[in-house]
Amino acid sequence: xxxxxxxxxxxxxxxxxxxxxxxxxxxxxxxxxxxxxxxxxxxxxxxxxxxxxxxxxxxxxxxxxxxxxxxxxxxxxxxxxxxxxxxxxxxxxxxxxxxxxxxxxxxxxxxxxxxxxxxxxxxxxxxxxxxxxxxxxxxxxxxxxxxxxxxxxxxxxxxxxxxxxxxxxxxxxxxxxxxxxxxxxxxxxxxxxxxxxxxxxxxxxxxxxxxxxxxxxxxxxxxxxxxxxxxxxxxxxxxxxxxxxxxxxxxxxxxxxxxxxxxxxxxxxxxxxxxxxxxxxxxxxxxxxxxxxxxxxxxxxxxxxxxxxxxxxxxxxxxx
Numbered sequence: 001x002x003x004x005x006x007x008x009x010x011x012x013x014x015x016x017x018x019x020x021x022x023x024x025x026x027x028x029x030x031x032x033x034x035x036x037x038x039x040x041x042x043x044x045x046x047x048x049x050x051x052x053x054x055x056x057x058x059x060x061x062x063x064x065x066x067x068x069x070x071x072x073x074x075x076x077x078x079x080x081x082x083x084x085x086x087x088x089x090x091x092x093x094x095x096x097x098x099x100x101x102x103x104x105x106x107x108x109x110x111x112x113x114x115x116x117x118x119x120x121x122x123x124x125x126x127x128x129x130x131x132x133x134x135x136x137x138x139x140x141x142x143x144x145x146x147x148x149x150x151x152x153x154x155x156x157x158x159x160x161x162x163x164x165x166x167x168x169x170x171x172x173x174x175x176x177x178x179x180x181x182x183x184x185x186x187x188x189x190x191x192x193x194x195x196x197x198x199x200x201x202x203x204x205x206x207x208x209x210x211x212x213x214x215x216x217x218x219x220x221x222x223x224x225x226x227x228x229x230x231x232x233x234x235x236x237x238x239x240x241x242x243x244x245x246x247x248x249x250x251x252x253x254x255x256x257x258x259x260x261x262x263x264x265x266x267x268x269x270x271x272x273x274x275x276x277x278x279x280x281x282x283x284x285x286x287x288x289x290x291x292x293x294x295x296x297x298x299x300x301x302x303x304x305x306x307x308x309x310x311x312x313x314x315x316x317x318x319x320x
Contacts, residue, residue, distance in 0.1 A: 054082040058089055070097045140197035141209035141239040141282060142260055143182065144268035145173065145216055148232045150190040165227070172219045180212040181205075185256055191268070192216075195256065198244055206239045206278075206285035210307055213237060213276045236268030238279040238302065263300045270297060276307040 057074055064072040072093055074086040147169060154162035170187060177184055177194045181202055185193040194212065196205040213235040224231025240260040263279055271277045279302040283292050291308040298304060 054086070058082075058085060061089060061093075065093060065096070070100060136241060136243050137198055138241045139201070139205065139239070140195050140242050140260070141205040141237060141285075142185075142193065142195045142242065142256065142264040143209045143213050144236045144264045145192040145194070145213065146234045146236075146268050146271070147190045147192065147220065148234055148273050149230050153229055153231070165229070168223055169220060169231070172223060173216055176212055176215045176219055180208045180215070182208065182212050191265075193256070193261075195242065195244075198242075204285075206237070206282045207287060207290070209237050209239075209282070210276065210278060210286060210290070214307065217274060217276065232273050234268060234271035234273055235276045236264050236266070236271055236278075237276070237282050238264035238267060239282040239285055259300060263302055266299045267302075267304060270299070270304060278305050278307060279303070280305065 054074075061072040061074045070093060074089045076083045076086040076090075150166070150169070153165065157165070170192070173192050173194070174184055180196070181200070182194040182196045183198055185195055187193070194209075196202055196208045196212075202208055213233075216235070217233050220231050220233050223229075238260050240263075241258060242260045243257040244255075267277050267279060277295070278286070278292065279299065281302060283303075283305040286292065292305040293308055295304045295306055
């Protein structure tokens, strides 16, 4: 209404037209909200993966470590806390690897020590945890080698010199024993014990033991000449049944028992310097071409014989 005018204008408009801008605004808000929710959801998934990824990596590495794979490593990535966790895991894995190497080295050292102290089959049995090994060998020959003059020699020398001399002598006897099919049983003072027929059966165990004693006599004499020392041996050999095994519980001792061991030791004490004496049972098992002489002595009901030649014919030798 305007002053001075007596007319009016009346306009009509549909309700939908009036509400259209409001509806458009509402639609735009809803679309924007939906887009924002989707965007936030996507960002949340990305953030969760970024957070969970290092955890999954560490969990997988721990599963590998528990399965025995000590090479497992975790890359240091992500937040500072994950860096610290990864570094801690890697340090732990490296420590486990180092300890495993130490254990393996100790096991190898133990195995080598057992192999140097015991026959191979006994060393393997001990390494596998068998501490009750005991067996009777019905046919074997035991050679007892006495290193003549060794006690007086080491008494006049330093510990280092004495150890070197003894090591050279034992190494020489070990090599000759192996060549002839014997096994070192033990070394007690100036006495070396070796047997043939324990781990592997040999029909010619007696000739092998005699050949070993004769070669040991020559080998020890050669070492003595090289060192300028009056070294030699005396030997006693007896053939028969022996009991072999481990004793001592937690402190294992490998040894032989029986009449054969006692007789061989007593015969070795009858032998003079450079002499190789055998029992009657051993002499009966020697080839005919090996000359022996009967002595007017006996040990445990066994006649004692002296070996008169310096070697056994090759036909009865190493390949037997």
